Amino acid sequence: MKDLISRNLDHMTPEEFEASLPELFEAGGGAISNDPRFATFFAANPNCAALVRDLEAIAEQARSLFEPIHDPSDAVWSNIASRLKDGIHNDGDES
Amino acid sequence: MQLQGPLRMQTKPNPGFFKRNAPIAGEADAIERARNGDPDAFAQLYALHKRRVYTLCLRMLGNVSEAEDMTQDAFLHLFRKLGSFRGESAFSTWLHRLTVNLVLMHLRKKGLQLVSLEETISPSEDDAPRRDFGSHDQTLTGSVDRVTLERAVALLPPGYRMVFVLHDVEGFEHNEIATMLECSTGNSKSQLHKARLKLRELLRNPQALAPHDGSAQPAAHAVAAGQKEVAR
Numbered sequence: 001m002k003d004l005i006s007r008n009l010d011h012m013t014p015e016e017f018e019a020s021l022p023e024l025f026e027a028g029g030g031a032i033s034n035d036p037r038f039a040t041f042f043a044a045n046p047n048c049a050a051l052v053r054d055l056e057a058i059a060e061q062a063r064s065l066f067e068p069i070h071d072p073s074d075a076v077w078s079n080i081a082s083r084l085k086d087g088i089h090n091d092g093d094e095s
Numbered sequence: 096m097q098l099q100g101p102l103r104m105q106t107k108p109n110p111g112f113f114k115r116n117a118p119i120a121g122e123a124d125a126i127e128r129a130r131n132g133d134p135d136a137f138a139q140l141y142a143l144h145k146r147r148v149y150t151l152c153l154r155m156l157g158n159v160s161e162a163e164d165m166t167q168d169a170f171l172h173l174f175r176k177l178g179s180f181r182g183e184s185a186f187s188t189w190l191h192r193l194t195v196n197l198v199l200m201h202l203r204k205k206g207l208q209l210v211s212l213e214e215t216i217s218p219s220e221d222d223a224p225r226r227d228f229g230s231h232d233q234t235l236t237g238s239v240d241r242v243t244l245e246r247a248v249a250l251l252p253p254g255y256r257m258v259f260v261l262h263d264v265e266g267f268e269h270n271e272i273a274t275m276l277e278c279s280t281g282n283s284k285s286q287l288h289k290a291r292l293k294l295r296e297l298l299r300n301p302q303a304l305a306p307h308d309g310s311a312q313p314a315a316h317a318v319a320a321g322q323k324e325v326a327r
Contacts, residue, residue, distance in 0.1 A: 022288040026269065055291045058298070061239040062263035065248070068150035072166050076149070077141060080170050084134065 010040040014048050017041065021052075031056060119143055122186055130177050141170055144187065148194050154260045155198045157249060165201060169194040191265060195275055239298060246304040247297040255290035262287050 012020075024032055032038060033052045042049035122143060128136030148169050152162035172193060180189055248256060248264075257276070261267045262283070267275075269283040276283065297303060 022284040025288070026284055051295070054295050054298075057239050058244070058291050058294050059263050061241060061244050062248075062259070064241050065154075065245060065264045066266070068146035069245075070146065070150045070153050072145055072149040072163050076145070076163050076167050077138075079167050080141065081134075081138075083167075083171055084137070084174065 009037055010044070012041055014045055017045070017048050018051075021055075025055070025059075119187075126177065126180065126186060129174075137174060140173070144190055145170075147187065148190065151191060151194055151260070151265065152198060154248065154264070155195070155257055156201075157253075157256070161201075165194070165198055168201075169197050172197060192271075192275075195261065195265075195267075199275060243298065243301070243304055244294070247294050250297055250304070251290055251293055255286060255293055258283055258286040259290035259294070263291075 033042070033049065033056055042052070121139070125136045125139040125143070129140055145166065149162060149166045152165040152169070153159065156162050156165065169190075173190060176193065180186065184192075248259060251259060258272060261272045261275070262269065269280045269287075272283045273280045278286075
């Protein structure tokens with residue numbers, strides 16, 4: 001990735017900005033749309049601003065997927081209980 | 096690259112991660128009793144964690160049958176390894192890591208050579224996000240709702256989906272993902288970024304996300320119902 005430290009952010013090209021995005025998101029904890037250092041650049045490049053807002057929205061909503069919505073069938077526990085009853089210690093599978 | 100000086104951003108700990116993995120009431124007691132061979136306590140641990148473990152397997156594998164098999168394997172593995180849980184991380188974090196490792200091992204056995212996952216998880220050109228950056232762009236309208244996002248995630252190429260689920264959903268750090276997937280942290284970051292770009296592309300095309308049978312069935316199940324398997 002190009003060294004952004006010495007760059008004037010206001011004059012980045014959209015391509016340079018995109019190339020830096022993975023690192024920027026990581027370093028910024030996922031929130032860069034409101035970072036004042038990019039204000040001029042975003043004002044001049046509304047598509048970049050929109051892209052960042054969208055990606056932030058996706059990452060934000062992804063957190064809600066942590067709460068599970070799918071249940072395994074009852075057969076899963078039946079199989080586990082059956083294996084435990086049979087003594088899985090003896091099956092030698094320690095993978 | 097490390098961002099420094101004026102461009103250094105505040106590195107925030109994932110704010111929701113520890114809260115999301117907070118100990119559950121009664122869990123510590125159940126762990127202790129299960130370690131001592133109490134079958135009811137192990138059943139309690141299963142009840143507490145089955146949905147998260149199964150949902151993780153389903154998202155990573157995209158297949159109900161395989162996800163159920165892996166859920167079963169994960170809990171049997173848990174039973175064997177419970178004695179080695181030291182409490183240095185939240186139990187759910189430890190269990191999720193154990194599950195992820197089992198799923199990855201399963202994928203390796205199936206033929207996805209994770210020795211060089213860096214190469215094998217990369218999707219084809221068709222699956223990659225389009226490089227139309229900077230052109231007139233249609234933004235996402237309104238907020239992204241959970242069900243739609245779930246559908247879009249299920250449609251991601253396997254490599255993108257895995258990194259997205261591990262980082263953005265499960266809260267793993269890039270260095271942890273790199274270790275698990277045997278790739279570089281840079282590759283993990285790059286895959287995550289491409290996954291988000293691909294999701295944006297999918298979310299801007301709602302027709303592609305509509306359930307084929309007209310039901311509101313979650314996408315992971317829809318995918319699992321037929322068409323797609325990971326790591327074929």
